[in-house]
Amino acid sequence: MLIEEVISFISVRMADLIFNYMGKTVFFRTFEEEDIDAIYHWKNDDELNKMTVGLNRKICRDDVAKWVRSKMPHNPYEVYWAICANDETKKIIGYAQLTEIHFINSSANFSGIVIGDRAYQDGFAWIETYLFIMEYAFERLGLNRLCGSSILGHKDSNNIGKLLFWTKEGVLRQAVFKNGIYYDLNLGSILKNEYFSHKENGDFELRAILKRLRSIRQNNK
Amino acid sequence: MKTLDEFVVLFAEQFDDTDKSEINASTVFHKLDEWSSLIGLSVIAMVDEEFDVALKGDDVKNAVTVEDLYKNVIAKL
Numbered sequence: 312m313l314i315e316e317v318i319s320f321i322s323v324r325m326a327d328l329i330f331n332y333m334g335k336t337v338f339f340r341t342f343e344e345e346d347i348d349a350i351y352h353w354k355n356d357d358e359l360n361k362m363t364v365g366l367n368r369k370i371c372r373d374d375v376a377k378w379v380r381s382k383m384p385h386n387p388y389e390v391y392w393a394i395c396a397n398d399e400t401k402k403i404i405g406y407a408q409l410t411e412i413h414f415i416n417s418s419a420n421f422s423g424i425v426i427g428d429r430a431y432q433d434g435f436a437w438i439e440t441y442l443f444i445m446e447y448a449f450e451r452l453g454l455n456r457l458c459g460s461s462i463l464g465h466k467d468s469n470n471i472g473k474l475l476f477w478t479k480e481g482v483l484r485q486a487v488f489k490n491g492i493y494y495d496l497n498l499g500s501i502l503k504n505e506y507f508s509h510k511e512n513g514d515f516e517l518r519a520i521l522k523r524l525r526s527i528r529q530n531n532k
Numbered sequence: 533m534k535t536l537d538e539f540v541v542l543f544a545e546q547f548d549d550t551d552k553s554e555i556n557a558s559t560v561f562h563k564l565d566e567w568s569s570l571i572g573l574s575v576i577a578m579v580d581e582e583f584d585v586a587l588k589g590d591d592v593k594n595a596v597t598v599e600d601l602y603k604n605v606i607a608k609l
Contacts, residue, residue, distance in 0.1 A: 436569070
C-alpha cells in the first residue's frame with residue numbers, strides 16, 4: 312500500500328471517529344460556522360490567555376473566522392474539537408486540539424484545552440476533555456507518545472500533568488515572552504504503556520483523580 | 533454535619549491567591565479572578581472528602597453563591 316493510501320485510509324478513519332463523541336458532561340465535534348463568535352471572544356479574552364503558551368494578542372473577527380474555517384476539514388496531522396455542553400443548551404464551551412500527529416514516530420502534541428465559558432469551569436469539562444484526548448491518542452489512533460508544554464506557573468496546566476501521570480521532561484528557559492516577562496516552559500509527556508497501566512489500575516476514575524488532586528494540592532501548600 | 537460557616541472556610545482554602553476575607557456565603561464564586569477548572573475540581577474533591585458527597589457538573593454550574601453550593605451539598609447528604 313502506498314503511503315498516500317495509508318494516509319487516506321487513516322484520514323477517513325479519523326473523520327469517522329471525531330464526530331459526535333459523547334462524554335458525560337461534554338461532547339466533542341468538529342468546528343461549525345456558528346462557533347466563530349464564541350471563539351473570537353475567547354481568543355481576545357486577556358484573562359483566559361494570560362498564562363497560555365500561545366501569543367496573547369488581539370485578533371480581528373475575520374482572522375478568527377478564517378482560522379476556524381481552516382480547522383473544519385479533517386486533517387490527518389491535527390484534530391481540533393469544539394467542546395460542547397452535554398446539557399439542554401448543547402452550546403460550545405471551549406475547544407481542544409491535538410497537533411503534530413506523526414504516524415512514523417507514533418506521537419502527537421497535546422496543544423491545549425480552552426474552557427472559555429466560565430460557567431463551565433467546574434472542573435468536569437476540563438478533566439473529561441483531558442481524558443478524552445488521551446483516550447483518543449492512545450486507544451483510537453494507537454499512538455505511542457503524547458507530549459505537551461505549559462508555562463511554568465500556570466497552575467491548572469502544571470497540576471494536570473501530575474494529576475494524570477505525565478512525566479516532566481525538562482524546562483525551556485525563558486521560552487515565552489508574555490505579560491511583560493519571560494516565562495520558562497515545562498515539557499512533559501505520557502507514553503502508551505504508562506497510559507494503559509494507569510487506566511487498568513483505575514487511576515483515571517474520577518474518585519481516584521479527586522483523591523490524588525487533594526494530595527497534590529496539600530503538598531503544594 | 534458541617535455548618536455553612538465551616539463550608540465557607542473549606543471552600544476558601546481551595547484558593548491560593550485570593551484573600552480569604554473576600555470569600556463569604558454570598559460570594560458569586562464564578563466571578564472570582566482565581567476561579568478556574570482546577571479550583572472547581574479542587575472544590576469537588578473537598579466536598580467528596582469532607583462530606584462524602586459526589587457533586588455533578590450541574591451542581592457547581594447552577595450554584596451562584598457559595599451558599600447555593602452548600603445547599604446543593606446538604607441536599608445530597
